[in-house]
Amino acid sequence: MDHRPTGHGRTGPRIVATRTLARTRIFHVQELELRFPNGTHVRYERLDGGGRGAVLVVPLRDPDTLLLVREYAAGTERYELGFPKGRIESGEDALTAAGREMREEIGYGARRLTALGALTIAPGYIRAHTHVVLARDLYEAPLPGDEPEPPEVVPWPLDDLSGLLERPDLSEARTLAALLLTREHLRREGRG
Amino acid sequence: MDHRPTGHGRTGPRIVATRTLARTRIFHVQELELRFPNGTHVRYERLDGGGRGAVLVVPLRDPDTLLLVREYAAGTERYELGFPKGRIESGEDALTAAGREMREEIGYGARRLTALGALTIAPGYIRAHTHVVLARDLYEAPLPGDEPEPPEVVPWPLDDLSGLLERPDLSEARTLAALLLTREHLRREGRG
Numbered sequence: 001m002d003h004r005p006t007g008h009g010r011t012g013p014r015i016v017a018t019r020t021l022a023r024t025r026i027f028h029v030q031e032l033e034l035r036f037p038n039g040t041h042v043r044y045e046r047l048d049g050g051g052r053g054a055v056l057v058v059p060l061r062d063p064d065t066l067l068l069v070r071e072y073a074a075g076t077e078r079y080e081l082g083f084p085k086g087r088i089e090s091g092e093d094a095l096t097a098a099g100r101e102m103r104e105e106i107g108y109g110a111r112r113l114t115a116l117g118a119l120t121i122a123p124g125y126i127r128a129h130t131h132v133v134l135a136r137d138l139y140e141a142p143l144p145g146d147e148p149e150p151p152e153v154v155p156w157p158l159d160d161l162s163g164l165l166e167r168p169d170l171s172e173a174r175t176l177a178a179l180l181l182t183r184e185h186l187r188r189e190g191r192g
Numbered sequence: 193m194d195h196r197p198t199g200h201g202r203t204g205p206r207i208v209a210t211r212t213l214a215r216t217r218i219f220h221v222q223e224l225e226l227r228f229p230n231g232t233h234v235r236y237e238r239l240d241g242g243g244r245g246a247v248l249v250v251p252l253r254d255p256d257t258l259l260l261v262r263e264y265a266a267g268t269e270r271y272e273l274g275f276p277k278g279r280i281e282s283g284e285d286a287l288t289a290a291g292r293e294m295r296e297e298i299g300y301g302a303r304r305l306t307a308l309g310a311l312t313i314a315p316g317y318i319r320a321h322t323h324v325v326l327a328r329d330l331y332e333a334p335l336p337g338d339e340p341e342p343p344e345v346v347p348w349p350l351d352d353l354s355g356l357l358e359r360p361d362l363s364e365a366r367t368l369a370a371l372l373l374t375r376e377h378l379r380r381e382g383r384g
Contacts (some may be wrong), residue, residue: 012264012271013340022214022221026237026317029219032266040340044266045218047239072204073315074224074236079204080315117357119365121313123265123272125218130365148205148232165309165376173311173322176369184357 011037021045049128052088053118055097056174058182059084059106059135064158067138069105069151070169081154081169083178085130094131102135104145106153111137116181119174132178134185203229213237241320244280245310247289248366250374251276251298251327256350259330261297261343262361273346273361275370277322286323294327296337298345302327308373311366324370326377 013034022029028048035041059067073080084105088097095113103109116132145151156164161179164170205226214221220240227233251259265272276297280289287305295301308324337343348356353371356362 010264010271010341010344015269021216022219024213024221024223024237027214027219027221027239029214029216029221031216034264034266034340036264036340038341042340045216046267047219071316072202072226072228073312074226075238075318076312076315077207077319078315079202080312082315118363119368120265120268120272120363121365123268123270123274123364124263126267127269129363148226148228148234149202149230152202162376162380165373171310171312171321172315173313173365173369176311176372177365177367180368180372181357184354188354 013037013042016041045125047126047128049126051128052090052092053094053129053131054085054087055094055101055131055133056083056085056119056178057098057102057110057133057135058116058178059102059108059110059138060158061108061138061155066156066158066164067106067108068154068156068175070154071105071147071151072149076171079169080172081167082172082175084151085174088131095133098131098133098135100143102138103141103143105147105151107140107142108135108138109141110135111139114185116178116185119177121173130174132174132181134182205229205234208233237317239318239320241318243320244282244284245286245321245323246277246279247286247293247323247325248275248277248311248370249290249294249302249325249327250308250370251294251300251302251330252350253300253330253347258348258350258356259298259300260346260348260367262346263297263339263343264341268363271361272364273359274364274367276343277366280323287325290323290325290327292335294330295333295335297339297343299332299334300327300330301333303329303331306377308370308377311369313365322366324366324373326374 013036017033205228209225306326
């Protein structure tokens with residue numbers, strides 16, 4: 001038995017003030033001043049997403065093979081294995097951005113793009129969303145990207161999820177989340 | 193056939209310079225100047241993790257029931273459903289922090305804690321890691337937390353992953369990633 005109140009139908013806090021604490025080329029740090037219905041008054045810092053969010057593509061080269069990319073990541077200072085991803089640019093929707101990022105990072109376009117949902121990362125601190133898109137019916141159509149070195153394309157059997165999770169360079173929460181959404185989506189299609 | 197070089201055994205870039213661009217109570221924005229082996233010279237902004245990282249706990253109240261929490265998230269300005277999580281404090285390791293966060297957020301301690309791995313979120317931009325811990329053999333042991341209002345505890349059947357993924361307040365990549373790691377871990381235990 002849970003000992004805490006369930007709190008359904010909470011109205012949520014009121015935003016009393018918002019101010020910019022720092023702004024760089026990439027990051028915008030804001031302070032939010034909130035008042036909760038119980039009178040509690042708190043200040044939170046967060047990163048404003050600033051823009052249309054990001055997209056992450058799960059490319060299926062054929063029904064049994066995922067395509068991943070291995071790239072240097074400046075945040076963790078090591079090579080990370082993941083799916084093609086990037087910001088949604090002005091004038092793009094999530095599917096258009098997905099198609100472009102694929103062509104830039106793995107050299108394939110897709111005839112069939114399916115939106116699987118939008119993810120947050122650390123929603124207590126970060127406003128931005130990442131749209132997950134499944135890409136099928138691929139064709140070769142490379143576009144030049146802005147990567148400092150060509151990404152390494154890594155094909156992986158869709159059935160070998162365990163092996164993929166054991167790779168030390170596979171660590172990103174969005175990659176694992178996208179794998180779960182993909183598996184769930186394909187399972188439903190198979191039943192449909 | 194992939195048209196890009198595979199690039200195994202890449203040496204990676206050299207960090208030429210690191211400087212602080214902004215520092216607030218929570219965030220530390222750095223600029224990294226990198227030189228890649230091919231001569232490309234780039235500047236990246238990133239958030240320094242600053243500290244021991246974070247922990248996310250997957251509590252199993254019984255073999256069939258997950259416990260989640262629903263809390264207001266200042267980043268996205270809405271209530272989000274997820275697992276108990278928080279920073280690893282000074283003097284704690286990931287398992288100790290997991291035990292404390294559980295007690296604070298859902299009012300349970302755990303006799304059995306299992307490390308499932310460490311996640312990154314946006315490794316191109318964020319240095320921090322989140323350790324995922326599976327918690328079993330729970331017992332009631334509430335500790336006061338620092339939340340502005342008591343978190344709502346939401347039990348969910350472990351078998352009903354599809355239903356959980358359909359909830360509009362379940363969006364965080366780390367939550368989905370932790371569900372995948374948990375399912376994989378329990379599957380392996382079941383076979384062992």
